[in-house]
Amino acid sequence: MTHHNRFAMKTPRILLSGVFGPYGVDDEFGRAKNIMELFHNQVTKGQGLASFRLHHRSFGLYFIAANLDADVTVLDFPSRRRFEKEVKKGYDIIGISFITPNFKKAKEMARVCRESAPGAEIVLGGHGAAIEGVETLIDCDHVVKGEGIRWFRRHLGQNVDAPIVHPTLPASDWQSIYGVPIPGQTNNLLVPGVGCVNGCNFCATSHYFGKTYTPFLGTGKEIFDTCCRIADERGTDNFFVMDENFLKDKDRALALIEEMERHQRYFNFYLFSSAETIANMGIDNIVRLGVIFIWIGFETKNRSGSYEKNVSNDGPALVQQLRNVGVSVLASGILCLEEHTPDNIQEDIDYMVELNADLVQFMLYTPLPVTALYTRLKGKGLIKEDLPFEDWHGQQVLNWRHPAFPGDSAEQWLNRAFKMEYEANLSSVFRMVETAFRGYKTLAAMQNGSPHLYARMTQMATRTQDTRPMLEVLKTNAGPLEQQRAQALQNEITALLGPLSMASRLLAAGAKVAAQFWKWRVKLKGDMRQPRTIYTRYAGRKLAIQPVDASKTATGAPYTMRDAVIVDARDAAACSRL
Numbered sequence: 001m002t003h004h005n006r007f008a009m010k011t012p013r014i015l016l017s018g019v020f021g022p023y024g025v026d027d028e029f030g031r032a033k034n035i036m037e038l039f040h041n042q043v044t045k046g047q048g049l050a051s052f053r054l055h056h057r058s059f060g061l062y063f064i065a066a067n068l069d070a071d072v073t074v075l076d077f078p079s080r081r082r083f084e085k086e087v088k089k090g091y092d093i094i095g096i097s098f099i100t101p102n103f104k105k106a107k108e109m110a111r112v113c114r115e116s117a118p119g120a121e122i123v124l125g126g127h128g129a130a131i132e133g134v135e136t137l138i139d140c141d142h143v144v145k146g147e148g149i150r151w152f153r154r155h156l157g158q159n160v161d162a163p164i165v166h167p168t169l170p171a172s173d174w175q176s177i178y179g180v181p182i183p184g185q186t187n188n189l190l191v192p193g194v195g196c197v198n199g200c201n202f203c204a205t206s207h208y209f210g211k212t213y214t215p216f217l218g219t220g221k222e223i224f225d226t227c228c229r230i231a232d233e234r235g236t237d238n239f240f241v242m243d244e245n246f247l248k249d250k251d252r253a254l255a256l257i258e259e260m261e262r263h264q265r266y267f268n269f270y271l272f273s274s275a276e277t278i279a280n281m282g283i284d285n286i287v288r289l290g291v292i293f294i295w296i297g298f299e300t301k302n303r304s305g306s307y308e309k310n311v312s313n314d315g316p317a318l319v320q321q322l323r324n325v326g327v328s329v330l331a332s333g334i335l336c337l338e339e340h341t342p343d344n345i346q347e348d349i350d351y352m353v354e355l356n357a358d359l360v361q362f363m364l365y366t367p368l369p370v371t372a373l374y375t376r377l378k379g380k381g382l383i384k385e386d387l388p389f390e391d392w393h394g395q396q397v398l399n400w401r402h403p404a405f406p407g408d409s410a411e412q413w414l415n416r417a418f419k420m421e422y423e424a425n426l427s428s429v430f431r432m433v434e435t436a437f438r439g440y441k442t443l444a445a446m447q448n449g450s451p452h453l454y455a456r457m458t459q460m461a462t463r464t465q466d467t468r469p470m471l472e473v474l475k476t477n478a479g480p481l482e483q484q485r486a487q488a489l490q491n492e493i494t495a496l497l498g499p500l501s502m503a504s505r506l507l508a509a510g511a512k513v514a515a516q517f518w519k520w521r522v523k524l525k526g527d528m529r530q531p532r533t534i535y536t537r538y539a540g541r542k543l544a545i546q547p548v549d550a551s552k553t554a555t556g557a558p559y560t561m562r563d564a565v566i567v568d569a570r571d572a573a574a575c576s577r578l
Helices: 039-040 045-050 059-065 080-087 098-115 148-155 204-208 220-234 250-263 275-281 283-289 313-326 345-354 372-379 409-424 429-444 451-467 471-476 480-497 502-525 550-555 569-576
Strands: 013-017 052-055 071-076 093-097 122-123 172-179 189-190 237-241 268-272 290-299 328-335 359-364 535-536 565-567
Touching: 013 059, 013 080, 039 045, 039 052, 039 359, 045 409, 045 429, 045 471, 045 502, 052 451, 059 071, 059 093, 059 148, 059 250, 059 535, 071 080, 080 098, 093 098, 189 220, 220 237, 220 250, 250 275, 250 283, 250 451, 275 283, 275 290, 275 313, 283 290, 283 313, 283 451, 290 313, 313 328, 313 429, 328 345, 328 409, 328 429, 345 409, 359 409, 359 429, 429 451, 429 471, 429 480, 451 480, 471 480, 471 502
Parallel strands: 013 071, 013 093, 093 122, 189 237, 237 268, 268 290, 290 328, 328 359
Antiparallel strands: 052 172, 071 535, 535 565
């Protein structure tokens, strides 16, 4: 196929960018409550120094870039000044990805593009592109709603149905707990597909992709081969799977298990899955698959409503089953549902606490554009049309008029929920060490000579040993109850696996020093951590399937996937000071 008319005689130059920083600050473009950290923002935010801290990239931009026959630059986490500088380099197309709370940033970036690159096409994408009438609210040429690879291929006149190339990417670029950097490689990213057929009424992702599932990797063998390539390049067999409901395709998951066991290469996976798919898959297959983390949307104790995925689910029993085989559970709950009142909302908070999951997310019921919930509440005139999009993030105010929760009462309930869950179940890092050890004990008791079961048991032992130094940090920094339980857990692990090795003792000592440093840093400067700016160039599939360092291709030097990431140190330093 030929390029779109405009690009028939040239290789298009494309810039794909996330929104500019700083993030998580109150200014004319954003809010302090909308920080660029998934876990610290809405999962472990109530755990103070013990909160999980990590940054995730704008993954979709890298996938688009890796699958176009074009010269594509991805600019992730830029400062405003850095973006303005990049725009002036003569791009043909500039794509801006954003979520609804970052509407003002996207609008300002489009204005900069028109002013500094008047000949460039402006393309809007990401969940923010679902805002009604966004093409009239932001000066742009195109709006991509849904999966972007095929849209760009079609726009450029390229083969829409060409195979999807999965880029090699880390799931996170920085991660720490108690200010202690997590040693070793971060998890690999794996995106088998996008969308979810469950179509829960509040789910922006499911509705954004039309309540359908589009696979990028359609078979278990394709997933296995992709995992082998990425694991070999990055040096770790752990994968964070960005797929709304990975276990929904049971046959594909079982085929992946068969490939791993046939080749005796046992990957570990962090998944999103609904309760009914886990039940259908079976706990034994969960173990065989190597799942060590599952994010489950329990939403509410009430089985009425639109959440069929939980109708026959015994939440507490499922969580304990999973934790007993070493699978850490992130349980997600929703507050200020339509049926909630100050008299009954505590029942759902208590339910989420009683699940005793490793981590718990609480979100306010937030109707986002494109969802069935938004359409229905707007039809009733309940959407707060005058509330700025910057406040549509689900962690402070409701973006719709709930008669039972006026003013700031929703935020009060949200903060109460996080506080209660933390006080009842202690820090998530303690729970995850405990889960790994429980998994080791369970699998050790199940030993029957099976190679795959032995491999998974060994992995649980390694996880336990790798994470147990954090118990020493808890014994110094946590509250009295958690200190006691950390010591008891350390004693139990020592009885079965032996004392800490010298290397682990040194690691624990260093972690305690780092935790003290972080504690003082938070007191003096606050706990905000801005992500570093990441610049990546993809030179086009005619030149290379893989992303490359522009300086090396210019000289014809060899390159690898590791050459893709270029950090602008000056820009990163500027962000860190904000």
